[in-house]
Amino acid sequence: MNIIVGVSDMKVSKDPDGVLVTYSLGSCIGIAVFDPVAKAGGLLHYLLPESSLDSTKAAANPFMFADTGIPRLFKSVYELGGIKNRMRVVMVGGSQVLDQKGFFNIGKRNEMAARKLFHRNNVVIDFADTGGNGNRTIRLAVKDGKCWLKGSGEGERLI
Amino acid sequence: MMDIQRIIKSIAGLKPIPHVVNKIMAITRDPDSSMAQLSQVISYDAMTTANLLKAANSAYYGCTKKFDAIHQAIVFLGMDEVVDLVLLTSSAENLKRSQKGYGLTAGDLWRYSAASALLARKLADQKNIADVHLVFTAALLKDIGKVVLEQYVADGYEQIKAMVSKGNCSFQEAEKAVLGIDHAELGALVARVWQFSPMMIDIIGNHHCPGQAVVAKAQTAIVHASDVLCLMMGLNGGLDGLSYRFDQDTIESLGMTDVDLQTIITGFAEELQKVEELIS
Numbered sequence: 001m002n003i004i005v006g007v008s009d010m011k012v013s014k015d016p017d018g019v020l021v022t023y024s025l026g027s028c029i030g031i032a033v034f035d036p037v038a039k040a041g042g043l044l045h046y047l048l049p050e051s052s053l054d055s056t057k058a059a060a061n062p063f064m065f066a067d068t069g070i071p072r073l074f075k076s077v078y079e080l081g082g083i084k085n086r087m088r089v090v091m092v093g094g095s096q097v098l099d100q101k102g103f104f105n106i107g108k109r110n111e112m113a114a115r116k117l118f119h120r121n122n123v124v125i126d127f128a129d130t131g132g133n134g135n136r137t138i139r140l141a142v143k144d145g146k147c148w149l150k151g152s153g154e155g156e157r158l159i
Numbered sequence: 160m161m162d163i164q165r166i167i168k169s170i171a172g173l174k175p176i177p178h179v180v181n182k183i184m185a186i187t188r189d190p191d192s193s194m195a196q197l198s199q200v201i202s203y204d205a206m207t208t209a210n211l212l213k214a215a216n217s218a219y220y221g222c223t224k225k226f227d228a229i230h231q232a233i234v235f236l237g238m239d240e241v242v243d244l245v246l247l248t249s250s251a252e253n254l255k256r257s258q259k260g261y262g263l264t265a266g267d268l269w270r271y272s273a274a275s276a277l278l279a280r281k282l283a284d285q286k287n288i289a290d291v292h293l294v295f296t297a298a299l300l301k302d303i304g305k306v307v308l309e310q311y312v313a314d315g316y317e318q319i320k321a322m323v324s325k326g327n328c329s330f331q332e333a334e335k336a337v338l339g340i341d342h343a344e345l346g347a348l349v350a351r352v353w354q355f356s357p358m359m360i361d362i363i364g365n366h367h368c369p370g371q372a373v374v375a376k377a378q379t380a381i382v383h384a385s386d387v388l389c390l391m392m393g394l395n396g397g398l399d400g401l402s403y404r405f406d407q408d409t410i411e412s413l414g415m416t417d418v419d420l421q422t423i424i425t426g427f428a429e430e431l432q433k434v435e436e437l438i439s
Contacts, residue, residue, distance in 0.1 A: 007392070007428050026393030026401055047392070047428055048421050057425050064425060097387050097405040098329055103417035104407055106391060106424075133323070134400035135393050153262055153320065153398030 002139075005030075005043045008064040012042035012076040016143040025093035025136045027107035029066065029114055031073060032090040032138060034145035038081030041142045044073040048106065049113035066113035074123075089123055090147050090159065092138050094130040107131065127159050163339040167348060169307045176353045177249045179204045180296075184356075187242055187292045194238050198230050201245060210248035211241065219437035239291070243280065246296050247273055247438070253306050254299075260309030260316065262398035268306070271395050272299050273438040278427055279385035286413055288377050290358070297362035297375075298382045304346030304363075311338050316398075323402050330399035331367050343367050369409040380409045388423060392431075 005011045005022040013020060020043035022030050034041040044063060051058035051065040062068035074084065094111035103109070111130045118125055127147070129136070134152035141147075150156040182200050186192040201207050208229050215232040216225050226232040233241050254269040261268070279298035283291045305312075312319065315337040322333040334341040347364030355363075358375035365372040365379050366386055372379035383406060390401045410420070 007431065024393035024396055026395075027391040028393055047424060053418065053421050054425055057429075064428070095401050097390050097401045097403055098327065099407065100387075100405040101407065104405065104410070104420065106417070106421065133402040135396060152396075152400035 005045050007045055008047050008061050008069075010042065010044040010063045010069060010073055010076065012040065012073075012080055013142045014038070014040045014080050018142040020140040020142065021137070023137045025138070026095050027093070027110060029091060029093040029110045029130070030136070030138045031070060031114065032092075032140040032147055033073060033077055033082070033087045034140060034142075034147075035077060035080075035082035035087045036145055037086055038077075038083070039142065039145075040077050040080035040082045041140050041145060042073050042077045042082075043138070043140055044069050046070075046110070049109045066110060067117065070114060070117050084123065088126045088145055089118070090138070090140075091125050091128045091130060092136050092149055095132050095134055095136070098133060129159070166308065166311055166338065166340055166345065169310070170345075170349050170352055173303070173306060173349065174252045176253075177204065177207065179207050180246060180249045181354065183242055183245050184292070184296070194233055197238055197241060198233050201233075201241070202229050207245055207249060210251075211244055214244050214248060214437055217436050219433045242292050243276075243295050246292070246299060247276065250299050250303075253303065256306065258305055258309040258397070260312035260314075261305055263309075263396065267396050268302060270435070270438060271389065272302060274394055274431070274434050275299070275301070275382075275385050275389045277430075277434055277437075278388060278423075279382050281427070282381050282385055282413075282423070283378070286377075286381065288381055290378065293356070293358055293362075293375070294378050294381050297359050297366070297378065298385055300350070300359075301346060301363050301366045301382060301386065302342060303349050304342035304344065307349065308334065308338065308340070308342045308345050320398075323399075329367065329404050330402040331404075367403050369406050377413075380413050383409055384413060384415065388420065388427070392424060392428065 001017050003011050003018050003020050022045040028047050031044045046069040047064050049066050051068045058068045062072050094107040096107040137150045139148045147159045148156045149159045257265040276295050276299035280295045283294040318337045319333040322328045331341045347360045350360045350363050361372050361375040362379045366382045369379040369383040387405050
């Protein structure tokens with residue numbers, strides 16, 4: 001059963017029949033985490049790097065931003081029995097339109113926001129596929145933590 | 160390179176744009192036009208009437224009362240909104256088809272175009288750009304060239320893909336190199352055949368390179384901004400993805416900073432669900 005994660009959204013699950021999926025990551029980032037012992041997983045689809053842009057919107061929906069969404073993702077999986085150092089972490093997305101440079105390169109800034117947060121909290125990224133000019137779709141099977149990635153004009157592959 | 164004339168001849172395969180569109184565009188250009196005239200034009204067109212009522216009753220407008228007569232809907236929505244809704248629903252027939260050459264299933268291009276038009280209208284309002292209906296319609300139809308070009312893109316896809324994946328070549332530039340014409344250029348030709356205004360032709364033809372716009376510079380800039388924002392939000396599910404150019408000078412000429420872009424994204428992302436309801 002597909003559990004769809006929308007834009008600025010997060011879902012966690014322990015349902016072995018559940019498949020967390022998020023479509024059409026452009027400059028947005030998708031982060032999938034899975035604890036193989038607790039057999040619990042979560043998927044976040046955030047839009048932008050920093051909640052300081054709009055604290056009211058961040059309070060209403062923390063999943064819109066990296067710095068408010070990622071901590072919530074981890075905490076929600078901990079609540080299902082997940083433990084940080086057991087979790088597999090996958091990060092995909094952060095594409096850019098050609099010639100998007102500097103501060104205007106929101107895809108890159110989205111990626112850097114996650115990397116900075118992970119570094120500060122000793123989280124190792126097990127797999128990352130970021131940047132470029134394509135859209136991505138990611139699926140995470142809750143029963144075994146397998147992830148599949150599909151890019152624009154490509155077939156789906158196990159990651 | 161393919162035979163460009165053959166590609167151009169394929170424009171004839173498009174469904175003709177409903178007469179009601181040109182009539183409505185004329186009404187918007189006439190400062191003396193009235194709601195009664197608009198109502199009359201729409202009520203003569205059964206399909207448009209049905210589509211307009213469906214859209215007016217959608218959750219997008221959040222009105223609990225259901226409309227069953229066109230004049231009620233017009234009074235509730237106001238003239239500007241009705242004009243855009245008619246344009247939106249009239250373009251659906253061509254845009255709703257699947258565009259296999261671009262990896263788009265039925266409805267994908269339509270959803271992208273409608274979202275981009277709604278965002279363009281919002282940006283035009285914010286920036287006080289003249290002729291919001293023109294901006295809306297141009298944003299809606301800017302990819303009409305894809306509907307014609309898709310079969311040729313399918314034939315040349317391997318070459319196009321190779322060029323794009325080498326980097327620093329946009330999908331549009333690869334179309335031009337491989338097929339001899341790109342979807343924006345072809346879209347401008349369609350606009351000409353449909354007897355749209357020179358401004359509309361300018362916007363459609365230059366929406367990926369707004370610096371080259373001649374008669375509708377500000378409007379083309381808005382349509383470009385809306386397009387790149389929709390690309391960034393991942394709304395184009397096609398195999399061309401985000402492989403288009405971001406014209407920073409144009410974005411800055413609109414007085415937009417990176418913070419503005421992000422603020423627009425947060426606002427529009429919250430509306431996307433409602434947009435889906437409007438166009439479903």
